[in-house]
Amino acid sequence: MANGRSPSVKDVAATAGVSLGTVSNVMNRPEVVSPATRERVERAMAELGFVRNESARQLRAGTSRTLAYVMLDGSNPFFHDVAQGIELAAETADLSLFICNSNGRADREAVHLDRLVQQRVQGVLITPVDPEAPHLAEIARRGIPIVIVDRVGAGGAFCSVAVDDVLGGRIAAEHLAEHGHTRVAVVGGPESLGQVRERLEGARQVWAELGLRPEDLIHLPTSALTVAEGRSAGERLAGIPGRRRPTAAFCANDLLALGLLQQVIGAGMRVPDDLAIVGFDDIEFAAAAAVPLTSVRQPRQELGRAAARLVLDEAADPQHRHRQLSFEPELVARASTVSRPRAL
Amino acid sequence: MANGRSPSVKDVAATAGVSLGTVSNVMNRPEVVSPATRERVERAMAELGFVRNESARQLRAGTSRTLAYVMLDGSNPFFHDVAQGIELAAETADLSLFICNSNGRADREAVHLDRLVQQRVQGVLITPVDPEAPHLAEIARRGIPIVIVDRVGAGGAFCSVAVDDVLGGRIAAEHLAEHGHTRVAVVGGPESLGQVRERLEGARQVWAELGLRPEDLIHLPTSALTVAEGRSAGERLAGIPGRRRPTAAFCANDLLALGLLQQVIGAGMRVPDDLAIVGFDDIEFAAAAAVPLTSVRQPRQELGRAAARLVLDEAADPQHRHRQLSFEPELVARASTVSRPRAL
DNA sequence: GGGCTCCATTGAAATGTTTCAGACGCCGTG
DNA sequence: CACGGCGTCTGAAACATTTCAATGGAGCCC
Numbered sequence: 001m002a003n004g005r006s007p008s009v010k011d012v013a014a015t016a017g018v019s020l021g022t023v024s025n026v027m028n029r030p031e032v033v034s035p036a037t038r039e040r041v042e043r044a045m046a047e048l049g050f051v052r053n054e055s056a057r058q059l060r061a062g063t064s065r066t067l068a069y070v071m072l073d074g075s076n077p078f079f080h081d082v083a084q085g086i087e088l089a090a091e092t093a094d095l096s097l098f099i100c101n102s103n104g105r106a107d108r109e110a111v112h113l114d115r116l117v118q119q120r121v122q123g124v125l126i127t128p129v130d131p132e133a134p135h136l137a138e139i140a141r142r143g144i145p146i147v148i149v150d151r152v153g154a155g156g157a158f159c160s161v162a163v164d165d166v167l168g169g170r171i172a173a174e175h176l177a178e179h180g181h182t183r184v185a186v187v188g189g190p191e192s193l194g195q196v197r198e199r200l201e202g203a204r205q206v207w208a209e210l211g212l213r214p215e216d217l218i219h220l221p222t223s224a225l226t227v228a229e230g231r232s233a234g235e236r237l238a239g240i241p242g243r244r245r246p247t248a249a250f251c252a253n254d255l256l257a258l259g260l261l262q263q264v265i266g267a268g269m270r271v272p273d274d275l276a277i278v279g280f281d282d283i284e285f286a287a288a289a290a291v292p293l294t295s296v297r298q299p300r301q302e303l304g305r306a307a308a309r310l311v312l313d314e315a316a317d318p319q320h321r322h323r324q325l326s327f328e329p330e331l332v333a334r335a336s337t338v339s340r341p342r343a344l
Numbered sequence: 345m346a347n348g349r350s351p352s353v354k355d356v357a358a359t360a361g362v363s364l365g366t367v368s369n370v371m372n373r374p375e376v377v378s379p380a381t382r383e384r385v386e387r388a389m390a391e392l393g394f395v396r397n398e399s400a401r402q403l404r405a406g407t408s409r410t411l412a413y414v415m416l417d418g419s420n421p422f423f424h425d426v427a428q429g430i431e432l433a434a435e436t437a438d439l440s441l442f443i444c445n446s447n448g449r450a451d452r453e454a455v456h457l458d459r460l461v462q463q464r465v466q467g468v469l470i471t472p473v474d475p476e477a478p479h480l481a482e483i484a485r486r487g488i489p490i491v492i493v494d495r496v497g498a499g500g501a502f503c504s505v506a507v508d509d510v511l512g513g514r515i516a517a518e519h520l521a522e523h524g525h526t527r528v529a530v531v532g533g534p535e536s537l538g539q540v541r542e543r544l545e546g547a548r549q550v551w552a553e554l555g556l557r558p559e560d561l562i563h564l565p566t567s568a569l570t571v572a573e574g575r576s577a578g579e580r581l582a583g584i585p586g587r588r589r590p591t592a593a594f595c596a597n598d599l600l601a602l603g604l605l606q607q608v609i610g611a612g613m614r615v616p617d618d619l620a621i622v623g624f625d626d627i628e629f630a631a632a633a634a635v636p637l638t639s640v641r642q643p644r645q646e647l648g649r650a651a652a653r654l655v656l657d658e659a660a661d662p663q664h665r666h667r668q669l670s671f672e673p674e675l676v677a678r679a680s681t682v683s684r685p686r687a688l
Numbered sequence: 689g690g691g692c693t694c695c696a697t698t699g700a701a702a703t704g705t706t707t708c709a710g711a712c713g714c715c716g717t718g
Numbered sequence: 719c720a721c722g723g724c725g726t727c728t729g730a731a732a733c734a735t736t737t738c739a740a741t742g743g744a745g746c747c748c
Binding site: 005006049051052053054055056058059062064074075077080083084087096098099101114115117118119120142143227231258259261262265271284285287288289290291292 | 443
C-alpha cells in the first residue's frame with residue numbers, strides 16, 4: 001500500500017502526458033496553462049496523491065517558508081500568547097512558525113539558532129537570554145532578519161518589540177502607593193534578565209520621587225521567574241516579623257505573583273488586606289486565580305503580531321531600517337490589591 | 345557585509361583545495377578522511393562561515409530531521425508539558441520538534457498536516473480533534489509514522505499513548521464519594537471530545553456501582569475546556585438553590601476547575617467546605633491555585649516521551665507493530681477537597 | 689621491480705523543484 | 719502567402735548536498 005517513494009513532479013507529468021515545466025506551472029502560475037491541460041494535470045496529481053516536496057522547492061528558492069520564534073521560557077504562558085500573535089501574522093503571510101524554547105539557557109538558544117540557520121528560515125524572532133550575545137549578531141550578519149521580542153536589541157542593531165518595562169514598574173509602584181502602601185516588597189530575579197532589572201528599577205524610581213524611605217522597598221531576590229520561586233519568596237516574606245513586614249508586594253511577573261499568593265494565603269494571610277499583590281504580564285491565569293491578581297498588562301498577542309510584521313518587512317524590503325517598537329503597559333486592577341473590586 | 349549568498353560545499357572545497365566529496369566526508373564520516381585534510385577543510389569552513397543547507401541534505405536523504413506535534417489546544421499548559429516531553433526525546437535522537445496548534449479545529453489540523461507532509465517530517469505526533477478523521481489515516485498511508493497522543497487511535501490503526509480516562513473519572517468520583525459527597529456536579533464538554541466523554545463516563549460508572557441516584561450526578565455541559573467556560577459553569581452551579589446544590593464538582597480538566605473555583609469563591613462559597621472541586625490533568629497551576637486543586641494527574645511529560653519513542657521506533661523498524669500504550673492516572677489530593685491537607 | 693593491497697580522495701550521478709529561453713502551432717494581418 | 723505575434727508548452731539548467739564506484743598513490747611483499 002505504502003508505495004515506498006512518494007510521487008514526484010516527473011511522475012505527475014508522465015501520467016498527465018505533459019512536461020515537468022507544465023506541472024510546475026499548474027502549481028505556481030495556473031493562469032498561463034490552458035484549462036484543459038490544467039485539469040488533466042490536476043487529475044493526475046489527485047490520482048497519484050502528489051504532494052510537493054518542500055525541501056526541493058526550498059533548495060531552488062534559496063529560502064524556506066517558515067519563521068521561527070525562540071522563546072525564553074516555555075512554561076510561562078505569556079510567551080505562548082506572544083507566539084500565538086506571531087502565528088496569526090505568519091499564517092496571513094502563508095508561512096509556518098517554528099517554535100523553539102531556550103528555557104533560559106544561552107547554550108540551548110545557540111543550538112536552536114544554529115539549526116534555524118541550517119533550515120534557512122526566512123526570519124528569526126527571539127526573546128533572548130541576553131540581547132547582547134554575539135550569536136544574535138551572527139544571525140543578522142548572515143542576512144537573516146531577526147527581531148528581538150520583549151527586549152530592546154543592543155544599540156539598535158536589530159528590530160525589536162517590547163513594552164516599556166521601567167514604565168511598567170512605575171505603574172505598579174504608583175498603584176500601590178496610591179492605595180497607601182509605604183512598605184513594599186519587590187520580588188524578582190535574576191538581575192541578569194533585563195526585564196527584571198527594569199521593572200524593579202521603575203518601582204525604585206517612583207519610590208525615590210515620592211520621597212519614601214529606600215529601606216522600605218524591600219527586595220526579595222529569586223533565582224528564576226517561576227511559581228516555585230514565588231512560593232519561596234512568599235515564605236521569606238511571611239517570615240518577616242509583623243511590624244516590619246511589607247503590606248504589599250510587586251512581583252516581576254505573574255508566575256512569581258501566583259506562587260507568592262498561594263504561599264501567603266496558605267500561611268493564613270488575607271489578600272489584599274494583609275498583603276496586596278501586583279504581578280506583571282497579565283497572563284490568563286492571573287485573572288483566574290482565586291484572588292484575581294492585579295497585574296501590569298502587556299499586549300501579549302499584539303507584541304507577537306508586531307514582531308512578525310517587522311521581520312516580514314525586513315525580509316521583503318532591501319532598504320529596511322531597524323526599528324524599536326515600544327508598547328505601553330497598562331495596569332489591570334483586580335481583587336489582589338483592591339478590597340472591593342468594581343467589576344466581578 | 346552580508347555576502348548575499350551563503351557559502352556552499354563547493355566554496356569550502358575550493359578554498360580548502362579538495363573535492364566536494366571530501367568536504368561531505370568531513371561532515372558525515374570524519375573517520376575516513378586523513379587528519380591533515382580534515383583540519384584544512386574545517387579551517388576553510390570556519391573561515392567562510394559555512395552552514396550546511398538542510399534543504400539540500402533533506403532532498404538527498406528523502407526525509408527531514410524533524411518530528412512534529414500537532415496539539416489540540418495551545419492555551420492549555422497540559423499540552424505544552426506533553427510537548428516538552430516529546431522535545432526531550434527528540435533532542436536525544438538529534439531531531440528538531442515542530443509544534444503546531446489546531447486550536448480544536450479540524451480544518452486547521454488538516455492544513456497543518458498537509459504542510460507537514462510537504463516537509464517530509466520523520467513522524468507526526470498528534471492530539472487530534474477526532475481520532476477517526478480520515479486525514480490521519482492518509483498520513484499513515486503515505487508511510488509517515490503517526491502516533492496519537494492522549495487518545496486511542498481508531499481500531500488500532502495507529503500507535504497511541506494515553507491515560508485511561510475512564511479510570512481517571514472513576515478515581516475522581518470515588519475520591520468524592522469517600523469524602524461523603526452524594527450530590528455531585530460533573531462539568532465538561534463538548535461531548536465530541538473523547539477525553540470528556542470517557543472521564544464523565546468513569547464517574548457515572550462509579551455512581552451506578554455505589555447505588556447512588558443518577559439524578560444526583562448533575563451534568564453541567566460546557567462548550568470548551570477553558571477557564572472562561574469553567575466560570576460560566578460556576579455561575580450556573582452557584583445559581584442552583586441551596587438544598588439541591590451539589591456539594592462537589594468534578595471538572596473534565598483543570599482549566600474548567602480553575603474557572604469554576606474562581607467563580608464560586610467570588611460568589612462567596614467556601615472551598616472545600618461548601619463545594620469540593622476535583623480537576624483533571626494536574627497542570628502546574630492546579631497546585632498554585634489559592635485553594636490548591638485536587639486533580640487527577642496524568643504523567644504529562646512521560647506521555648510525550650513515550651509517544652516520541654513510539655514514533656521513532658516506527659520510523660526505524662520496518663516490521664514495527666502498532667501499540668496502544670496506556671498509563672494509569674493518579675489522584676493528587678489537595679486542599680480543594682480535603683479540609684486539612686496532610687502535606688503543605 | 690612488479691604486482692598487490694589499502695587508504696584517501698575524486699568526480700559524477702541523483703534527489704525534486706523552479707525558472708527561463710526557446711519551440712511550436714495557430715491566427716490574423718498586410 | 720509570408721510574417722509577426724500570441725498563447726501554450728517543452729527541455730534543460732540550476733539549487734546544495736550525499737553517495738558510490740572509480741582513481742591514484744603509497745607502502746609492502748615476494
